[in-house]
Amino acid sequence: MRKIFYILFVGMGLVSLSGCNKFLDHQPDDRTDLDNPVKIKELVASAYPQVFYAAFAESLSDNAGDKGTTERVDQNSFPWKFEDQVKSDYDMPNTYWNACYKAISSANHALDAIEKLGTPAATRASKGEALVARAYAHFMLVNFFAKPYNEATSGTDMGIPYQMKPEKTAVGEYERGTVKSVYEQIEKDLVEGISLIDNSNYAAPSYHFTKNAAYAFATRLYLFKKDYAKVISYADLVAKTGTIANILRPWNSEYINYSYYVLQNAYGSAATPANLLLVEANSTYGKDYPGYNYGLNSSLLAEVYGSGSNPLGRELAFRSKVFGGTETVYNIPKFKTNDIKESISDNFGEPYVVYTLFAIEEVLFNRAEAYANLGRNDEAINELNTFLSKRLANYSANNAAHNLTLTKIKNFYPDKGEKEAIVEAVLNFKRQEFLFEGLRWLDIIRLGRTVIHRSVGGSSDNINLTIDANDKRRVLQLPVEAVQFGLEANPR
Numbered sequence: 177m178r179k180i181f182y183i184l185f186v187g188m189g190l191v192s193l194s195g196c197n198k199f200l201d202h203q204p205d206d207r208t209d210l211d212n213p214v215k216i217k218e219l220v221a222s223a224y225p226q227v228f229y230a231a232f233a234e235s236l237s238d239n240a241g242d243k244g245t246t247e248r249v250d251q252n253s254f255p256w257k258f259e260d261q262v263k264s265d266y267d268m269p270n271t272y273w274n275a276c277y278k279a280i281s282s283a284n285h286a287l288d289a290i291e292k293l294g295t296p297a298a299t300r301a302s303k304g305e306a307l308v309a310r311a312y313a314h315f316m317l318v319n320f321f322a323k324p325y326n327e328a329t330s331g332t333d334m335g336i337p338y339q340m341k342p343e344k345t346a347v348g349e350y351e352r353g354t355v356k357s358v359y360e361q362i363e364k365d366l367v368e369g370i371s372l373i374d375n376s377n378y379a380a381p382s383y384h385f386t387k388n389a390a391y392a393f394a395t396r397l398y399l400f401k402k403d404y405a406k407v408i409s410y411a412d413l414v415a416k417t418g419t420i421a422n423i424l425r426p427w428n429s430e431y432i433n434y435s436y437y438v439l440q441n442a443y444g445s446a447a448t449p450a451n452l453l454l455v456e457a458n459s460t461y462g463k464d465y466p467g468y469n470y471g472l473n474s475s476l477l478a479e480v481y482g483s484g485s486n487p488l489g490r491e492l493a494f495r496s497k498v499f500g501g502t503e504t505v506y507n508i509p510k511f512k513t514n515d516i517k518e519s520i521s522d523n524f525g526e527p528y529v530v531y532t533l534f535a536i537e538e539v540l541f542n543r544a545e546a547y548a549n550l551g552r553n554d555e556a557i558n559e560l561n562t563f564l565s566k567r568l569a570n571y572s573a574n575n576a577a578h579n580l581t582l583t584k585i586k587n588f589y590p591d592k593g594e595k596e597a598i599v600e601a602v603l604n605f606k607r608q609e610f611l612f613e614g615l616r617w618l619d620i621i622r623l624g625r626t627v628i629h630r631s632v633g634g635s636s637d638n639i640n641l642t643i644d645a646n647d648k649r650r651v652l653q654l655p656v657e658a659v660q661f662g663l664e665a666n667p668r
Contacts, residue, residue, distance in 0.1 A: 202608035210289035215296040220302045222655050223283040223309035226458040226533045231267035233614030241473035243503050244632040256470040256629055257639055258649040266460045270655040276313040283310040284342040308385040311365035311633045314338055320652050324621045325400045330356035365502025381455050382446035389453035391532040395542040400622055404546035413544035423536045424566040425450045427493040430444050436499055440509035444530040451533040462513035462529040472506040487588035487601050488580055492567040495606055541606040548598040556598050
């Protein structure tokens with residue numbers, strides 16, 4: 177891979193172009209010198225991307241159908257049409273790139289300060305958090321802006337720059353590396369970081385990489401690598417099947433009775449045990465996504481949430497919590513846009529939303545998929561029945577109609593073998609669980625699934641796209657600033 181030289185703080189988006197010369201005058205978070213464990217701990221708290229990916233990830237996926245409205249929002253329409261986005265605004269890929277590298281910079285400054293202090297015992301937990309946070313930001317970047325992991329090709333597939341040192345000069349020397357080299361460093365950072373994390377280090381653990389949140393991240397990493405044994409081992413560290421039911425979101429006992437705003441507040445609450453890691457992100461998605469033209473339309477509602485949409489042949493609790501009354505605003509109230517106001521007299525402020533980065537449900541699905549791929553069918557189906565016990569209205573373990581079996585799965589997917597059919601069932605329920613949250617796109621790229629986007633009849637857009645696993649547009653284009661200053665663009 178050729179090396180490149182560019183203005184780092186433009187290419188990586190750590191600051192704006194106008195502020196580039198000022199960056200060297202102070203620490204990245206305006207704190208004093210990082211000369212004690214408390215200051216370092218405070219800096220590591222900012223090592224999380226303060227932008228979320230759901231807006232563009234959902235729009236790229238098969239969770240977005242054309243509603244036939246006339247209004248178009250760039251955050252939604254550009255990814256749905258698989259067009260490269262050049263703007264940097266709320267909830268856009270370029271903004272997410274910038275936020276990830278800003279988070280990585282915070283982690284690297286903290287790690288550098290810890291090393292200079294001689295890694296005293298009081299900084300070990302902060303070092304662990306910084307390493308895992310750095311790994312997470314790089315993992316998300318490599319999966320949006322490079323090809324998905326493939327053992328046969330990742331050694332030559334172009335990756336993204338893996339930043340391991342704090343930026344101290346305006347002009348740097350960097351290279352994109354390969355997907356394989358990026359994954360190797362992600363795994364190294366994650367494994368080392370997990371060994372150092374100490375949950376007692378956090379006053380607000382839901383907003384930090386606790387042990388369980390880091391384990392959840394590990395299950396996602398190893399699912400991408402198809403290392404199914406490690407998926408299971410890390411999932412087991414979070415919770416055994418017998419206790420995971422107590423942590424799952426209580427859809428069929430509590431959520432099903434919640435009003436719109438009560439559910440909206442509960443979903444991203446730190447008091448909800450299912451939320452293993454939360455982040456406050458600069459975003460308008462919470463108020464915008466119900467009105468996106470490309471989203472949950474009537475045909476998708478039936479496909480995803482209808483009684484004939486899954487091997488059990490029953491609607492899950494999600495269906496009754498789809499609000500809106502019409503497809504133009506169908507939504508499940510998972511996110512709330514808040515405003516940070518500079519003064520109490522302001523009518524508006526900077527928008528932010530609390531998002532779930534890792535939930536216990538993903539751990540369950542990742543382990544179920546791993547079980548299926550290892551031929552451990554009964555354990556995979558047990559995981560899904562644990563999930564269904566919290567999703568079926570009036571659930572009863574003694575009611576045969578409420579229990580999923582291999583026969584029911586095979587009947588629903590008659591053209592697939594046992595392993596493939598169970599995996600499809602896992603992905604089916606996972607899609608229902610995380611609708612509007614962006615995880616569906618990660619499964620699509622991971623498994624090489626085709627996405628079809630078509631305009632409704634009479635639409636002036638006249639879009640008819642079939643995006644298969646080999647389509648170059650599946651890999652998001654790097655921000656134009658990064659390319660202008662030397663990073664090699666993704667092929668088109």
